[in-house]
Amino acid sequence: MSEIFAEARNVSKRFTHEPDFAERIASKLGAVSTRKVVHALDGVDLTIEKGEVVGLVGESGCGKSTLGRIIAGMIPATEGDVLVKGEKRDSLRGQAAREARLKTQIIFQDPMSSLNPRKRVLDIVGEAPVAHGLIKRGEKRKLVEDLLETVGLDPSMTDRYPHQFSGGQRQRLGIARALAVKPEFLVCDESIAALDISIQAQVINLFMDLRKSFDLTYLFISHDLGVVNHIADRVVIMYLGRVVESGRVEDIFERPNHPYTAALLAEVPSIDKRHRTFTTIKGEIPSPVSPPSGCHFHPRCPHAFERCRIERPALVDLGGRHQSACHLNELPERPDFNMSIQGEGRV
Amino acid sequence: MSNPSETSEIVLEVTDLKTHFATPAGEVKSVDGVSFSVRRGEILGLVGESGSGKSITGFSIIGLVDPPGRNVGGSILFKGEDLLAASEKQLRTLRGNRIAMIFQDPMMTLNPVLSVKTHMVETVLAHESVSRAEALRRSIEALRMVGISQPETRIESYPHEFSGGMRQRVAIAIALLHKPDLIIADEPTTALDVTIQSQILSEVQVLCRELGMGLIWISHDLGVVAGLADRIAVMYAGRIVEQGDVDQILDRPKHPYTAGLIGSAPAANRRGERLTQIRGSAPHPLRRPEGCAFRTRCDFSTDACLQEPTETIGAADYRWRCFNPLGATEATS
Numbered sequence: 001m002s003e004i005f006a007e008a009r010n011v012s013k014r015f016t017h018e019p020d021f022a023e024r025i026a027s028k029l030g031a032v033s034t035r036k037v038v039h040a041l042d043g044v045d046l047t048i049e050k051g052e053v054v055g056l057v058g059e060s061g062c063g064k065s066t067l068g069r070i071i072a073g074m075i076p077a078t079e080g081d082v083l084v085k086g087e088k089r090d091s092l093r094g095q096a097a098r099e100a101r102l103k104t105q106i107i108f109q110d111p112m113s114s115l116n117p118r119k120r121v122l123d124i125v126g127e128a129p130v131a132h133g134l135i136k137r138g139e140k141r142k143l144v145e146d147l148l149e150t151v152g153l154d155p156s157m158t159d160r161y162p163h164q165f166s167g168g169q170r171q172r173l174g175i176a177r178a179l180a181v182k183p184e185f186l187v188c189d190e191s192i193a194a195l196d197i198s199i200q201a202q203v204i205n206l207f208m209d210l211r212k213s214f215d216l217t218y219l220f221i222s223h224d225l226g227v228v229n230h231i232a233d234r235v236v237i238m239y240l241g242r243v244v245e246s247g248r249v250e251d252i253f254e255r256p257n258h259p260y261t262a263a264l265l266a267e268v269p270s271i272d273k274r275h276r277t278f279t280t281i282k283g284e285i286p287s288p289v290s291p292p293s294g295c296h297f298h299p300r301c302p303h304a305f306e307r308c309r310i311e312r313p314a315l316v317d318l319g320g321r322h323q324s325a326c327h328l329n330e331l332p333e334r335p336d337f338n339m340s341i342q343g344e345g346r347v
Numbered sequence: 348m349s350n351p352s353e354t355s356e357i358v359l360e361v362t363d364l365k366t367h368f369a370t371p372a373g374e375v376k377s378v379d380g381v382s383f384s385v386r387r388g389e390i391l392g393l394v395g396e397s398g399s400g401k402s403i404t405g406f407s408i409i410g411l412v413d414p415p416g417r418n419v420g421g422s423i424l425f426k427g428e429d430l431l432a433a434s435e436k437q438l439r440t441l442r443g444n445r446i447a448m449i450f451q452d453p454m455m456t457l458n459p460v461l462s463v464k465t466h467m468v469e470t471v472l473a474h475e476s477v478s479r480a481e482a483l484r485r486s487i488e489a490l491r492m493v494g495i496s497q498p499e500t501r502i503e504s505y506p507h508e509f510s511g512g513m514r515q516r517v518a519i520a521i522a523l524l525h526k527p528d529l530i531i532a533d534e535p536t537t538a539l540d541v542t543i544q545s546q547i548l549s550e551v552q553v554l555c556r557e558l559g560m561g562l563i564w565i566s567h568d569l570g571v572v573a574g575l576a577d578r579i580a581v582m583y584a585g586r587i588v589e590q591g592d593v594d595q596i597l598d599r600p601k602h603p604y605t606a607g608l609i610g611s612a613p614a615a616n617r618r619g620e621r622l623t624q625i626r627g628s629a630p631h632p633l634r635r636p637e638g639c640a641f642r643t644r645c646d647f648s649t650d651a652c653l654q655e656p657t658e659t660i661g662a663a664d665y666r667w668r669c670f671n672p673l674g675a676t677e678a679t680s
Contacts (some may be wrong), residue, residue, distance in 0.1 A: 057542035059541065166628055197396060197608055198607060198608060202625075203564055204613070208621060209448075226614050229616055230619070230622070267542055268542075269571040269573065276574035278574070281545075284543065
C-alpha cells in the first residue's frame with residue numbers, strides 16, 4: 001500500500017485573462033493594462049498511493065477540479081510537476097505518454113455534456129479501446145455488453161443513445177466508458193453531485209464494488225463531506241488554491257486540526273443534527289483574483305492573530321500522515337475549537 | 348430552538364391538491380392529491396427527489412403554474428381564503444405581500460438591469476402607499492436583517508455585483524419586505540457552498556421564529572431539513588407518502604421509501620461499507636405503477652399495494668400512506 005501512484009509536487013496554476021482586440025489597441029496606445037490573474041492553485045503537494053481513495057474536498061473556487069485535471073493530465077500546470085508512477089507526466093513521449101493517459105480516466109459531474117448525444121452507447125463506450133488497439137473491432141460489442149453489465153445496466157441497451165437513459169444511468173455510462181480502457185486510476189470530479197439521493201447511494205456502491213474488483217485508485221473530488229467520509233481512506237481539504245489539511249479520514253473527521261476544517265465539519269448538514277441553531281463562520285470565500293495575504297483563511301478565522309496576516313503557514317506534519325497548515329499549532333496554548341462540532345459522534 | 352406551539356394559528360391548509368399537465372403524450376399528474384398544513388412560526392420541510400412534484404406543489408400555492416399545467420382539484424386555504432378560487436387581482440395583492448417565494452436561482456427573482464434599490468422600493472410601493480423615503484428605509488432594514496453589511500451603500504448595487512450567496516440574501520430580503528405570513532422556499536441553498544448555506548439557514552431560522560412566519564422549505568436534502576424543520580413531508584411520485592414531526596420521520600419512519608432515503612445517506616452507514624440502497628429508479632410520470640407508486644421498488648409490497656393506499660392519521664398529526672408500514676407491531680401512538 002506504500003507504492004505512490006500519482007504525485008503533485010508544488011503545483012501552481014494561474015489562469016490569465018487574454019486581452020481582447022480593443023484592449024490590445026488600448027495598451028499599444030499607452031493605456032495601463034491590468035491583467036487579471038486567477039490564482040487557481042498555489043503550491044500544492046498531493047500524493048496518492050496505489051489502491052487508495054483520496055477525497056479532495058473544498059468549496060467552489062478552491063481549485064479542487066483544477067488540481068484533478070492537472071493530475072489527470074488534461075491541462076498543464078503553470079509551475080511544479082505531476083509524477084505518475086515516479087515519472088514526470090510531461091516528460092513522457094509517444095507510447096509511454098499515451099499509456100499514462102489511458103491509465104488515468106476522469107468521470108465528470110454532468111454525464112450529458114460528456115457523452116456525445118449523436119452516438120450510440122456501443123460507440124461511446126467501445127470507441128476508445130478500439131482506437132487504442134486494446135481490442136479488435138469485432139470484439140467491441142462483446143466488450144461493451146460486458147461493461148454495461150459491470151456498471152449495472154442492461155446489456156440490451158447497447159444500441160441506444162444517451163438521451164434514452166436517466167441521469168443515474170448516464171453516470172453509469174460515463175463510468176463504463178472510463179473502465180473500457182482498463183484504467184488503474186479514476187479521477188471522479190463531483191461525479192455524484194447531480195444525482196438524486198437514492199441513485200447517489202447506488203453509484204457510490206458501484207464505485208466501491210469496482211474498487212475491489214478492478215483494484216482501482218481514486219481521486220474523489222467532492223464538496224460533500226458526508227460522501228467523502230464514507231468512501232475515502234485519506235482526505236485532503238483545500239481552501240482558495242492551497243491544501244490546508246490532509247490526513248486519514250478518521251483523523252480529519254474526528255480530530256480536525258485546521259480551523260477551516262473544523263468549521264466545515266460543524267456546518268455540514270446531517271440527518272443526525274436536528275433542530276440546530278446554526279453557528280456560522282463569517283464572511284465569504286475571497287476572490288482567487290486577489291487572495292488575502294498570509295494564511296488565505298485569516299479574514300474568516302475566529303482564531304487569527306498577527307502572524308496569520310503576514311506569513312503563509314506551511315503544511316506541518318502532525319504525525320501519522322496528518323498534516324495541517326496553521327500557525328496555531330506553534331502557539332504554546334492552542335485554542336480548543338473542536339467543541340463547536342455538534343453531533344459529529346459517529347464512527 | 349423552541350417549537351411553535353401546536354395550537355398556533357394555521358396559516359395554510361392544502362387539501363387534496365391536484366395539479367396536472369396535459370402533454371401530447373398524456374396527462375402528467377405532477378401533484379396528485381396532496382394535503383398538509385403549516386402553522387404560524389412553523390417550518391415544514393417538503394422533501395422529495397427530482398420529479399416528485401415538490402416544486403409544483405410550491406408553485407401551485409402561489410399560483411405560478413403555467414399552461415399546460417392546471418389545477419384539477421382540491422383546495423388551498425390561506426388564512427381561510429381559498430387561493431384556487433381567488434381572482435388574479437386578489438392573488439396579486441397576496442403575492443409578494445402576504446405570501447412570498449424564494450427560488451433556487453436568485454436571478455429568477457432579480458432583474459439584471461435594475462438596481463437592488465429599485466427592486467425593493469418598487470416591491471414596497473406595489474403593496475402599500477408609503478413615501479419613497481419610507482420605502483427605502485424599510486428596504487435597508489430588510490437587507491440588514493438578512494446579514495448584508497453596509498446596506499445603505501450596497502442597496503445601490505446591481506445583482507451582478509453580488510456573489511451567489513449575497514444574491515440569495517437579497518432575494519430573501521425582498522421576500523421579507525412585507526413580513527409575510529407564509530414563505531415558500533424552493534431549494535434556495537442547493538447551489539450554495541456549505542458555509543454560505545449555513546449562514547443563510549441561520550438567518551432564515553431566526554427570522555421565521557421572530558416574525559412568526561410559516562415557512563415551507565422545499566429540498567432534496569434530508570440533512571438540511573433535519574437541522575431546520577419542525578415537520579417533514581416526504582413526497583414520492585406526486586403524493587405525500589408520510590408526514591410528521593422531524594424526529595418521528597427520521598427516527599421511526601413508517602413508509603419504506605422514507606426509510607430507504609434515510610438509509611441511503613452516508614451518515615446512516617458505517618464508513619467504507621456498502622450503502623443501503625433503494626433499487627431501481629423513480630417511475631416515469633406517465634408510467635407510474637397502479638396503486639402505490641412505490642411498490643415496484645419496495646421490499647415489503649404485497650397484493651394489497653395494487654390498490655391505492657389511503658392516508659392513516661396517528662397522534663400529533665402524523666400521517667402515512669402505506670399498507671405495510673414499518674414497525675407495524677408497535678402501537679400507532
